[in-house]
Amino acid sequence: MSAITAGEKGNVMTVNGPVEPGALGRVLMHEHLHCDIFDWGAKKLLSEEKPITAERRAYLMTAAVPYLKPCNEHDCFGFLEVTPAPWRAWPTFYAEAAKAANMHIVLCTGFYRDVEQGTYWVKRPEDSIWPFVREAPVDQLADFCIREITEGVHGTEVRAGAIKLGSSQPEMTEPEKKALRAGARAQKATGVHITTHCTRIGAETAQLELFDKEGVDLSRVAIGHTAPHLMNPESRKTCLEWMKRGANFLPTNMSINEGNGDRWRPLVEAIHDVFDAGYGDHIAGFGLDWAFSSESGPFGPCIGQPPPFLHMYTHTLPAFRKMGLTPEEEEQIMAKSPQRILPVR
Numbered sequence: 001m002s003a004i005t006a007g008e009k010g011n012v013m014t015v016n017g018p019v020e021p022g023a024l025g026r027v028l029m030h031e032h033l034h035c036d037i038f039d040w041g042a043k044k045l046l047s048e049e050k051p052i053t054a055e056r057r058a059y060l061m062t063a064a065v066p067y068l069k070p071c072n073e074h075d076c077f078g079f080l081e082v083t084p085a086p087w088r089a090w091p092t093f094y095a096e097a098a099k100a101a102n103m104h105i106v107l108c109t110g111f112y113r114d115v116e117q118g119t120y121w122v123k124r125p126e127d128s129i130w131p132f133v134r135e136a137p138v139d140q141l142a143d144f145c146i147r148e149i150t151e152g153v154h155g156t157e158v159r160a161g162a163i164k165l166g167s168s169q170p171e172m173t174e175p176e177k178k179a180l181r182a183g184a185r186a187q188k189a190t191g192v193h194i195t196t197h198c199t200r201i202g203a204e205t206a207q208l209e210l211f212d213k214e215g216v217d218l219s220r221v222a223i224g225h226t227a228p229h230l231m232n233p234e235s236r237k238t239c240l241e242w243m244k245r246g247a248n249f250l251p252t253n254m255s256i257n258e259g260n261g262d263r264w265r266p267l268v269e270a271i272h273d274v275f276d277a278g279y280g281d282h283i284a285g286f287g288l289d290w291a292f293s294s295e296s297g298p299f300g301p302c303i304g305q306p307p308p309f310l311h312m313y314t315h316t317l318p319a320f321r322k323m324g325l326t327p328e329e330e331e332q333i334m335a336k337s338p339q340r341i342l343p344v345r
């Protein structure tokens with residue numbers, strides 16, 4: 001099995017090859033250009049990635065990609081596609097989209113969580129997690145991730161540059177534990193960072209304890225969807241304890257609706273608190289979790305408020321500035337932290 005070369009260390013592994021971190025400017029750290037999970041017509045979990053159809057390509061080139069290039073006007077040249085296998089677009093599509101949008105796109109390998117029965121698409125136990133994750137031993141799952149990072153995805157030259165993992169509850173399921181152990185081993189073998197799905201308060205500790213036990217340097221981990229964890233004063237203390245040990249936290253889903261802006265005031269206050277404590281550089285970045293997805297119905301725009309992706313610069317950051325987010329905090333979160341975390345170490 002091939003490995004990361006010395007020349008690649010210190011650079012960000014994008015879909016079009018290694019790039020020096022400064023070229024990224026600001027980065028959107030948790031987005032989904034393509035997350036096709038479930039075939040709602042056939043009522044079937046998608047478990048295999050296939051070359052993109054002309055129809056799907058044309059749709060994304062019209063509905064999604066045009067919103068990336070204007071991000072350049074806000075010094076944003078980096079985009080982390082956090083969709084795990086097997087729900088990504090075909091890898092060469094990302095290479096094409098990156099060129100069309102003048103955006104450095106980083107693709108993830110890795111595995112999604114065990115989704116709770118009765119939520120999203122999960123009506124049958126067998127649809128809660130990718131069968132490969134349920135069935136394969138840890139070593140095989142780790143090898144899958146390592147190959148996608150060091151050799152390429154689906155026989156293409158497009159390589160993954162990060163590892164996406166996740167768990168649903170503070171207590172992980174057995175397949176989730178296997179997936180996280182495999183991802184931890186792939187992290188240590190390759191040096192790319194781990195980004196997670198962690199919506200529940202308490203799940204951050206389960207995830208970080210597992211990574212720590214596996215010997216992962218916690219500064220190579222961004223615990224995702226953690227705006228609630230930071231906004232809650234009690235769980236913020238837990239986050240700060242983990243930050244002291246190196247871990248990073250990534251708030252997401254900060255869409256701004258008419259009149260909901262105030263909802264985020266406690267997050268801006270929490271960010272001040274983390275910076276005052278001296279751990280501002282452990283906020284890994286911001287993400288909208290904007291998605292073109294089929295998680296709740298046929299494939300289409302999902303989760304975020306318009307415009308896709310660009311909303312960070314047209315709505316979220318302007319609202320946060322009004323609430324008192326300082327230029328130093330913004331620069332750390334949008335540029336410095338991502339440029340530290342994304343390169344292969």
Ligand SMILES: [Zn+2]
Pocket residue numbers: 030031032082289
């Ligand atoms: Zn997401």
